Amino acid sequence: MLHFPRWKTALIWLVVLVAIVLAFPNVLSKKEVAALPSWVPHTQMTLGLDLQGGSYILLQVDRQDVIKDRTTAVVEDVRRILRDKNIGYTGLGGKNGDIHVAIRDDSKVDAAKQALQDVTNPTNAGMFSSGGSVREVAMSQPQPDTLHLSLTSDGIDYRVRNAVTQSLEVVRRRIDALGTTEPVIQRQGSNRILVQVPGLGNPQRLKNLLNQTAKLTFRMVDTSMPVQQAMQGTPPAGTSVLPSQDDPNQHYLVEKRVLVSGEDLTDAQPGFDQRSNEPIVTFRFDTQGAQSFGRATQQNVGKPFAIVLDNKVISAPVIREPILGGSGQISGNFTPQSANDLAILLRAGALPATLNVVQERTVGPGLGADSIAAGETAAVIGAIAVVAFMLIAYGFLGVLANVALLANLIMIIALLSVLGATLTLPGIAGIVLTMGMAVDSNVLIYERIREERRNGRSLIQAVDTGFSRALATILDANITTLIAAVILFYLGSGPIRGFAVTLAIGIVTSVFTAYTLTRWLVSQWIRRRRPKEMPKARISGLADGAKIPFMGFRRITFAISIVLALATFTGLVTVNMNYGIDFTGGTLVEVQAKDGSAEIGDIRSRLSGLDVGSVQVQRFGSPEEALIRVQAETGSDAAQQRVINEIRGEFSSDYTIRRVESVGPTVSDELATAGTIAVGVALLAILVYIWFRFEWQFALGAIIATIHDVVLTIGMFIITGIEFDLSSIAAVLTIVGYSLNDTVVVYDRVRENLRRYKKMPLTDLLNFSINETLSRTVLTALTTLIALLALFIFGGEVIRSFTFAMIFGVVVGTYSSIFIAAPVLISFKLRGLSEKPGEKFDGESRVEKAPAKGSV
Incomplete structure (x- = not known):
């Protein structure tokens, strides 16, 4: 285990060197990175919106708007078809997807049904339907002379999905016209679009651009009746009353007939009127639009016409002379920015349906800079504290562990850069947490080496055996945390996914550096120095030889935990938690x-x-x-x-x-459901893994201890009144991973001792196993708490409640691995072992033999 061929040594340091090269651009400014030679990596970590400022907006296609538009379209289709077939009708109308029409001549009802088959025929849906076609309209005959057409649910779903696809391109064109850098625009689900614009200084302007459908039409103003009379009575057929965009109290009587629509525009640009110097928008039609607009203005000289945007009149100028050139201008009460925004909307085209903002997260650039500064401060202080602690705990071996920790951090930064993962404020928390937990693998190895040395092995044997036996424990302990991180990534959203990515990467790199890099460093130390004993340390040996009767306290600890759990359930019924807006809206x-x-x-x-x-x-x-x-x-x-x-x-x-x-209320319900599912799926997945790796008794014991930790953490939220939001779900799942990490270490030793000591009573064996791993348990908890305390004190107000929950979880997780997870095994009948109070442990029953001397 301690012999490294040259190719392995070269490979290990090549990995470290590549990580350094890939991480290096992150210490430079963007200008300095741009000046680097082309062969040098230029990729930097992508900062989340909470670190650089910007807007996260989740848009949802308005289903009712789609239904309304589709209903209107079907009504027009029915009108056109019946007129073309000379079939008389009456009472044609539609609302909310239901269309009714009465046929005047009963003898023509069958002909009407036959003619309207074109409306009810399936539509080729292409990529939007797995079946290839969708029937959008169903027809029935509720009365002999009446036909009823209704929009189908599948048809509406198809139109919604189609609207999302069309809207993606329109949204992209609108945002690109703002000149922002690196926006993220992507489909989410069947009816939503996610928009992230980093560094945006005016999020309200972005929302204004995205909220407008920008349906532009040119229509004639009806002057046959005063608009006030039309508002008080019934407008003439084919007209409607529309408000002014600038003054909601001013209205116009406008014909429904569209002269020209925005679909005929080829360009729109902001500008200034040469006479008044007021901001305007100039536009240009395509050939067909120019001809239609020219004919309309020739026929209506001296009459006003309305320029209508989303059913609001922008302006209503009088046609002084025919406009034959295919271009014109829109004037109104514009500012330079509003004129530019209108030009952007017209150039980008109209949205097929209204997009509603169902979730928004906006961070100002000032807060982003403060978050970066706070995160850097917390990371530096946490790193210094962990490094100092390891030096005190393990002396020279602590130096080697710190070298591995530094390599671990560099690898995390390198992988985040290469993968294009987004670093968020919770992501920085994940890095700080990883610093504390990464030391755990080294602690496991070092404590195992010290234990093997105390059992009489030579130093070389102790080191070799310590690394080989610690590997299984390290893998089991970290895989449980990795499971929680993966589930958090798939079921989480926004910054929480950033935390999950950082945590998962940190777990993988810490296992690599602890078992590979640290092992190489230790082997070189032994080769060169030929030591006879482990380096002196001040803390790591404090629990050596401990014989604390933990199982004797189990009835007391069980009683305390049951009381606290009952108090939590009582609090849920009477007080409840202080739910954040993620869950309440x-x-x-x-x-x-x-x-x-x-x-x-x-x-x-x-x-x-x-x-x-x-x-x-x-x-x-x-x-x-x-x-x-x-x-x-x-x-x-x-x-x-x-x-x-x-x-x-x-x-x-x-x-x-x-x-x-x-x-919004729509998203909050979904987030609450997703959070509950995330915790449940994580527990189930970890149960399956532990059951596979151990025995069913261990799996149930681990789940009982984990549920205990989750319940007590919820009780902490109830008592303190700390807001429970998405980051709290992340904290709970991380606590689950950490607690199981601790529990698995104890269980791994219990399983090993079950094979080594055949006649030891179960109570004594559990006490013995916990005492053997006590140094590791205490040291890991201390290093993790040191890192978290640095984050709690210096990490900023935004993640303080998240960090406090983590600190509480580390304490509770350490407690449960000792006083809950191990004692519950007594209640289960472990295979081949029963507790016999009168039986004494016989030292001769140890079945393991010391191996032959090892060599380097």
Whole structure:
């Protein structure tokens, strides 16, 4: 095990060297990276929105809008077909996907049904349907002279999916026109589009661009009746009353007939009127549009026509002379930016359906910079503390462990860069946590070496055996955490997935560096120094020879845990948890006073006049900062956006909006369900793995201990009132992984001792096994707590509750691996072993023999 051929040595250091080269660009600025030679890697880690600022917006196609448009289209198709076939009809109309038409002549009902077969024939859906075709409209005959056509559910789903596909390109063109860098625009599910725009300074402008369908039409204004009379009575047939975009109190009576639509536009650009110097938008039609517009203006000289955008009149100029050149201009109450935005909308084209914002997360660039600084500070302090602790604990071997830890961090950064993974604030937490947990593999190895040395082996034998026997334990312990990380990645979203990626990468690299790089370093130390004993250390030997009767306390610890679990369930029924907006819906706004401190009373007073519903205001971090939380608005997701707009408008002059999180009722229900499923699936997957690797008794014991930890963690959230959100789910799953890591180490030793000591009573064997692993348990908990405390103190307010939950989980996980996971095995009948109180342990029953002397 300690002999390394030259090719293995070369391969190990080649991996480390490649990692250094790949990670190197991350210490340079973007300008310095651009100046590097072409053969040098240029890829840097992608920073998440919470670190560099920007907007995350989840858009959902409005299903009702699709149904409305499709209903109107079917009505028009029915009207056209019946007119072409000279079939008289009456009462043609449609609403919410149901269309009715009465045929005047009973003898022509069959002919009408035959003619309308074109409407009900299946549509070739192509890639949008696995069957290749979809029947969009079903026809029935509820009365002898009446035909009923209804939109099918499959047909509506097809149109929604089609709308998402068309909208993706329109959204991409609109965002590209803003000049932003590296936006992420991708389909999510069957009816949603995810948009991430890093570094965006004005998220409201982005939402305005994405919220508008931008359906542009040119129509004539009906002057046959005063608009006020039309509003009070019934407008003339073929007309409708539309409001002005600039003044909601001003209305126009506009014909429904469209002269030219935005689909005929080839270009639109912002500009300035040469006479008035006011911002305008110039446009140009294609050949067909130019001809249609020219004919319309020739026939209506002296009459007003309306330029309509999304059923609002932008302007209604009078046609002074025919416009034959195929171009014109749109004037209105524009600012340079609004004129530019309108030009962007027209160039990008109209959306096929309305896109509603169902989830939003916006981080200002100032908060992003603060988060980076806080994360770097926490990482540096945590690293220094862990390094110092390892030096004190293991002396020279601690130096070797720290070299492996440094290589581990470099590999994590290199892999994050190569994979294009996004580093988020929880991701930094994952790195800091990895620093604490990465040491665990080294602790397992070193403690095993020391134990083998105490059992009489030579140093070389102890080192060789320590590495070989620790490998299985290291793999079992880390795979359980890896399972939790993988499930968190697939079932999580946003920054939580970043945490899962970082944690998973950290687990893989820590196993590699601890077992491969550390083993090489130790082998070189033995080769060159020929030591006779382990290096002196001050902490690692504190639990040597411990004979604590842990099983004697099991009734007390069981009673305490049961009481705490019952208290948690009682709290869930009576008090419940302080659920965050991820699970309840609502809006969270972090503000920072531009001058002086944030006045909580003044903020509450100003919010009360906005009519935004139930509001909570609290201080957050420094005296200049405050957190506004608005309860979910009843009704549509659009109500949430109204709340954000109201708060921005009220406070933007006195406060900097540092962060906005908004979760609509649709998404909050889904997140709550996904979080519950994530915890359940993680527990099931880990149960299967432990059952496969051990025995069913160990699997059940591990799950009981893990459920114990989850329940107590939930109780902590109830008692402290800490907000429970998506990051809390991540914390719970990480606690599950850490707790099982600890439990598996104890179980691995129990399993080993079951084979070694055939006659030892189970109670004594469990005590013996726990005492043997006690040094490792304590040292791992301390190193992890050191890293987490650095993150808790210096990592910033945003992830403080997340880190506190992790700290609590480490303490509870360590407790449960000793006082819950091991004692419950007594309740199960382990194979070939029963507890006999009168039986004494016979030292001769140890079946293992010391191997022959090893060599390097």
